[in-house]
Amino acid sequence: xxxxxxxxxxxxxxxxxxxxxxxxxxxxxxxxxxxxxxxxxxxxxxxxxxxxxxxxxxxxxxxxxxxxxxxxxxxxxxxxxxxxxxxxxxxxxxxxxxxxxxxxxxxxxxxxxxxx
Amino acid sequence: xxxxxxxxxxxxxxxxxxxxxxxxxxxxxxxxxxxxxxxxxxxxxxxxxxxxxxxxxxxxxxxxxxxxxxxxxxxxxxxxxxxxxxxxxxxxxxxxxxxxxxxxxxxxxxxxxxx
Numbered sequence: 233x234x235x236x237x238x239x240x241x242x243x244x245x246x247x248x249x250x251x252x253x254x255x256x257x258x259x260x261x262x263x264x265x266x267x268x269x270x271x272x273x274x275x276x277x278x279x280x281x282x283x284x285x286x287x288x289x290x291x292x293x294x295x296x297x298x299x300x301x302x303x304x305x306x307x308x309x310x311x312x313x314x315x316x317x318x319x320x321x322x323x324x325x326x327x328x329x330x331x332x333x334x335x336x337x338x339x340x341x342x343x344x345x346x347x348x
Numbered sequence: 349x350x351x352x353x354x355x356x357x358x359x360x361x362x363x364x365x366x367x368x369x370x371x372x373x374x375x376x377x378x379x380x381x382x383x384x385x386x387x388x389x390x391x392x393x394x395x396x397x398x399x400x401x402x403x404x405x406x407x408x409x410x411x412x413x414x415x416x417x418x419x420x421x422x423x424x425x426x427x428x429x430x431x432x433x434x435x436x437x438x439x440x441x442x443x444x445x446x447x448x449x450x451x452x453x454x455x456x457x458x459x460x461x462x463x
Contacts, residue, residue: 267451272455274439274455275392275437275439275451275453277451280449280450323391327449336394338393339392
């Protein structure tokens, strides 16, 4: 009974490096959502993707951040030239269709990014 | 601009007693509310939800109350158990607006249930 799988669980990057976070949705799910939790904060929506399409990226920082969900393989959240302020937990959720009314999101265990 | 507020960062209760976690919101467009529970190093786990057309929803030991006029909801856990010790997040969404994946979370309340 595989849920949403995220890897790596922990990622350490030096300032200026690139970070790639992967999310494999639950089997049969073609909709993926990325959220970020900064220290001492609640989760904040970043981006919603379907296979090969970005549906809503209104929560993504305008620079250095990008996301994709290719036809084959996991969804990737990419952060270029990381800065210390990018240190956070990044969570992914998935659904079979666009979320039905009253249907809660189910999250993976997250990737904890630390920028040194 | 925090639209969902959990004003108590932490709460400590004795095993067997009631835990009451509170949440306030400011956006009157929110019409679906959820509670998530989170253990360290894990993702948030969905616990219970309530639609704005109801004022109470119960699931076993967990009950959520919604007071729309006060823009306030609360989660009651009775009886509390040590395994309930976790961070509890309140979340809200405009479920009818076509963007019901865009949850707005509070900062969370750390519940500690002492044996």
